[in-house]
Amino acid sequence: MSFGLEVMVRSALSHIGDLIAVSLGISLSLNNLLTFYADRPRAILAAHKKFMLARVAELSLLAAFALLYQQYDSLYINTIIDTAAAQFDAGVPLHWQAQVAACLIALAALIKCAQLPFHGWLIQVVESPTPVSSLLHAGVINLGGYLLLLFTPVVAQSSIAIWLLLLVAGLSTLASALIMTTRISVKVRLAWSTCAQMGLMLLEFALGLYELVLLHLLAHSFYKAYSFLNSGNAVNDAIRLRLSSAAKTSFQQAQTSNTVVPNAQTWLMAFSISLAVVIAIRSLFGFDGAFSAWWLFALALTVLIVQWRTCEHSPSIIYTIIMGGFLCVIYAALKQAMHYVLPSYSTLTVQAFSLADIWAMILFSLLFVLSAFLHYQVRWRAVRRLSIALFAGLYLDEWLTRLVLKFWPVTLPARTKQQHHAKSTHQPSLKP
Structure with a gap:
């Protein structure tokens, strides 16, 4: 140990x-x-x-x-x-x-x-x-x-x-x-x-x-x-952005133009660069075990590269590869540094592409795909329905709240005098 x-x-x-x-x-x-x-x-x-x-x-x-x-x-x-x-x-x-x-x-x-x-x-x-x-x-x-x-x-x-x-x-x-x-x-x-x-x-x-x-x-x-x-x-930052001339210009451009939707070629190029960089750095540092964490890093790097390539002044391919490799090296170095703090349970690690590793990769892939749809294809009917369900928290907390209150009810505080006065005068209350 x-x-x-x-x-x-x-x-x-x-x-x-x-x-x-x-x-x-x-x-x-x-x-x-x-x-x-x-x-x-x-x-x-x-x-x-x-x-x-x-x-x-x-x-x-x-x-x-x-x-x-x-x-x-x-x-x-x-x-x-x-x-x-x-x-x-x-x-x-x-x-x-x-x-x-x-x-x-x-x-x-x-x-x-x-x-x-x-x-x-x-x-x-x-x-x-x-x-x-x-x-x-x-x-x-x-x-x-x-x-x-x-x-x-x-x-x-x-x-x-x-x-x-x-x-x-x-x-x-x-x-x-x-x-x-x-x-x-x-x-x-x-x-x-x-x-x-x-x-x-x-x-x-x-x-x-x-x-x-x-x-x-x-x-x-x-x-x-x-x-x-x-x-x-956050409020001060929003006010500062609204008052700046650059923000006004960008806001007007956003009102007159739709969000740039990356094409399939951009996604494929970004994913290819990310996966190649991740595999190269992983092999260079000699990491073994589960591959799903590196898969997640590759997907996150793909999103970042797509954002770079769809902005007004997109960087070159060489700069993109260098920056992607630099970020991956930082991740690998921090991961390697943690080995000196914790004991090495090498025999307890999950092997790459095992059932558990594949399960994690499927979850990360779903997160990547659904996030892209929610950001770029919000007008689709299925995406709108998913967005509504997500906004409601998938309705997962309601049943637990009812179960807790049924098992052990709690008396919630009554409205304060200030709230009663605000309601009677039709003014919004400062307290929920």
Whole structure:
């Protein structure tokens, strides 16, 4: 085991009781922050759902840790993971107790990362102050990924737990990324982005890309914290753009001309460059394992190149290839750097073009195709219907809300005097 993970496990949380106490303490403290505006019904409802789901996740963890204690006769995390790794190296399969524990840990990670259909509270807590949203999306939501990294030797050996992550997190990534494109509100759009990013992170874990999981957690934390804290400047940025002469000119051009739709030749050229660059850099760095992450990078690079080629002053082909290779090298270098932080579970990685890898590639391809249709073919009837369903969040949160309220009803705050006065005078209220 590498020095980095040993420090993370043995110095931070060395006992199962510590992990439970930290998880419970964070959850209860966050609940008080989410209800900062106690007179807002949506905030109270979101906090209520979060409280219920958090208790389900913690009960799953308690049951998992009880099974792990029965199997490994220890409450220390480093002893459990070291024993599980040693047994795997010796060819000893997981006992049924460890298999069930792995599935329970995976379920807890899915709930803590707000994967569909347990996502509604994450979208609705934008009612809380922006610093609270920043803390939640940049820190607390990462507990699911940290939990999986902590128990990698146990969870990675359970095929049921892995496929649970592949199916639920994979579909959540696809749906959340598409729904995000239909949102106008900055904070709501960022919330759906978090749901998609956490799903992708869990999918990376299921594919054995543990270095990408850690890289994703770090990068997402910095990016999302800055995005939420800077979200208040969206109004100022929009006003500044409207007042600028360049924005006026571009706005008038946008009104008089339609969006440039790339032709098949542009798409094929962009995809060919992206795939060639990705294969070359992957071979140069000597990476093995799942190919789906590189496939996703190639698709993202394809979209970027298409945007370059359809702009007014498109760059040359040589510049496009150089920039594409440069971005791919940065990605490969960051991926390689994470190997020095995490242990090398080379025998637990998913092989390229295996069933799990192909499943992930299919999901990424669907995301690529549907996103292109939503952006360039919005006038098609089928695309409009899909856009309407996505705008409604695919109606996935309604049934869970009804189930939660049926199991444990909550009394929502009544209208304030200010709201009653605004309603009587036909004036819009400042509070929802």
